[in-house]
Structure formats: structure tokens, C-alpha cells
Amino acid sequence: xxxxxxxxxAFLAGFIDSIVGGGGLVQIPAFFILYPQLxxxxxxxxxxxxxxxxxxxxxxxxxxxxxxxWKTVLYxxxxxxxxxxxxxxVQSMLPSEVLKPIILVLIVVIAIHTYRTKNFGxxxxxxxxxKRLPFWAAGIGAVLGFYNGFxxxxxxxxxxxxxxxxxxxxxxxxxxxxKIVNVIADVSSLVFFLLHKHVLFHLALPMLVCNVAGSYFGxxxxxxxxxxxxxxxxxxxxxGIVLRFAWDVFFR
Numbered sequence: 001x002x003x004x005x006x007x008x009x010a011f012l013a014g015f016i017d018s019i020v021g022g023g024g025l026v027q028i029p030a031f032f033i034l035y036p037q038l039x040x041x042x043x044x045x046x047x048x049x050x051x052x053x054x055x056x057x058x059x060x061x062x063x064x065x066x067x068x069x070w071k072t073v074l075y076x077x078x079x080x081x082x083x084x085x086x087x088x089x090v091q092s093m094l095p096s097e098v099l100k101p102i103i104l105v106l107i108v109v110i111a112i113h114t115y116r117t118k119n120f121g122x123x124x125x126x127x128x129x130x131k132r133l134p135f136w137a138a139g140i141g142a143v144l145g146f147y148n149g150f151x152x153x154x155x156x157x158x159x160x161x162x163x164x165x166x167x168x169x170x171x172x173x174x175x176x177x178x179k180i181v182n183v184i185a186d187v188s189s190l191v192f193f194l195l196h197k198h199v200l201f202h203l204a205l206p207m208l209v210c211n212v213a214g215s216y217f218g219x220x221x222x223x224x225x226x227x228x229x230x231x232x233x234x235x236x237x238x239x240g241i242v243l244r245f246a247w248d249v250f251f252r
Contacts, residue, residue, distance in 0.1 A: 007209075009026055009027055010027055010208075011214040013214065014215040017054065017214075018215035019219070019221065020171075020230055020234040021158070022241060023051060023054070024051065041193065045200075047207070048189060049190060049205075050207035054212050055182045057212045057215040057219070062176035062223065065223050067173075068177065077180065078141070080144065080181050081145065083143075084185045086146060087150035088150070108242055133167065136166060140166060154244075157237050163177055
């Protein structure tokens with residue numbers, strides 16, 4: 001029974017994550033609840049293999065219909081990969097509880113801003129000159145790559161918000177960019193888990209299949225329904241992130 005529920009949550013996580021990020025809010029807690037006997041590295045490593053494959057599927061789907069700004073992806077992806085590793089290193093030395101109250105306030109502000117600004121992310125309106133764009137992209141990748149390594153949940157959603165609010169991409173383009181940046185960061189950390197034999201393939205491979213299926217359907221729906229749909233899903237996912245961090249801050 002636990003195995004089938006895990007596969008269901010992997011599908012759901014892939015569906016949500018492919019649209020606007022945040023699939024880890026579904027898949028990782030479900031994994032911990034269904035398999036409490038496993039170690040944290042086993043769960044994170046197995047989950048990372050499945051989510052990396054699902055995110056790759058979503059990235060491929062987006063790339064077929066969205067013009068990908070590869071310079072932005074390259075700078076953001078490389079800085080995210082480096083800083084994700086750095087964030088994981090710092091996380092091993094500092095308790096994440098130090099940062100969580102600050103993140104909670106930040107995400108609440110993001111949710112309010114997105115909800116109140118009805119045209120937010122509906123059209124591209126660049127705020128950065130083309131010459132400076134790679135450096136701002138690298139900055140977004142660095143900050144959220146570090147966050148990914150240090151804390152983790154909601155990185156994809158925050159990447160989307162960063163590319164929309166700071167640079168001025170619309171939601172569809174920002175989602176496409178974020179998926180590719182996420183793949184780069186995920187593969188970077190996945191190498192560590194594979195080398196240290198933390199990936200449980202008898203669970204990770206079925207999860208991978210379900211996550212990829214969910215990512216395929218989710219990204220197809222995002223492409224077909226456009227920016228307004230992605231904005232609504234973004235608000236729902238951000239609300240989930242707020243609840244998750246509020247629980248960690250006030251009840252743990």
C-alpha cells in the first residue's frame with residue numbers, strides 16, 4: 001500500500017512541479033511519512049533522482065514551444081549549481097531554523113504582491129538591459145541555489161518569481177527557464193547521492209516513471225493554458241509553502 005501511495009504522490013508532485021515548482025512540498029513529506037524507517041539521505045537521494053527526471057521532461061516540453069533564452073539559463077544554472085553545493089555545506093554547520101522565520105516573511109510578501117498585482121507575469125516587460133541580464137540571472141541562480149542547498153522546499157516557485165519580478169519574463173518563460181536551471185542544480189547534487197549510494201533504486205525508479213508522467217501532463221497543460229493559469233497555480237503553491245514554513249517556525 002505504501003508503495004502505491006508513494007507512486008501516486010510522485011505523479012502529483014511531478015504535475016505540480018512542472019507547472020510552477022513546489023513538487024517537493026508533496027513528494028518529500030509523503031516519502032517521510034510512508035517510509036519513516038529510511039534515513040534522510042536515502043529519502044532525499046531517491047527523491048532527487050525521480051524529481052530530476054521529471055523536471056527534465058517538463059523542461060523538454062517547454063523547450064518545444066517556448067523560446068528559451070539560453071544565456072540566462074547558462075548563467076543562472078551554473079551559479080545555482082555552485083551555490084546549491086555551498087548551501088548544503090553551510091546547512092551541515094548551521095541549523096536551518098535560523099533562516100526559516102525570515103523566509104516565511106519573504107514568501108508571505110511574495111504571495112501578497114502576486115495576488116494584488118493582477119497583471120504580474122502576464123506579459124514580458126524587461127527591467128534589465130540585455131548587457132546586464134546575464135549578471136542578474138547569475139545573481140538569481142546564486143541566491144536561490146544557495147537556498148536550495150540550505151533549506152530546499154519551493155525553490156522552483158521562487159526561481160519563477162525571481163525571473164518574473166526581477167528581470168521581467170512572463171510566467172510561461174520564467175517557468176521554462178526555472179525548469180532547466182532546476183535540472184542543472186538537481187543533477188549536480190544527484191552526483192553526490194549516487195556516489196555515496198544513497199539512492200534506493202527499487203523505490204526511485206518507479207517514482208521516476210510516475211514523476212515523469214505527472215511532469216508531462218502538467219507542463220503540457222501549462223503550455224496550453226498560458227500565463228493566467230500558471231499564475232493561479234503559483235499562488236496555490238506559494239500558499240502551501242507559507243503553511244509549510246509557518247508549521248516549521250511556530251509548531252516545531
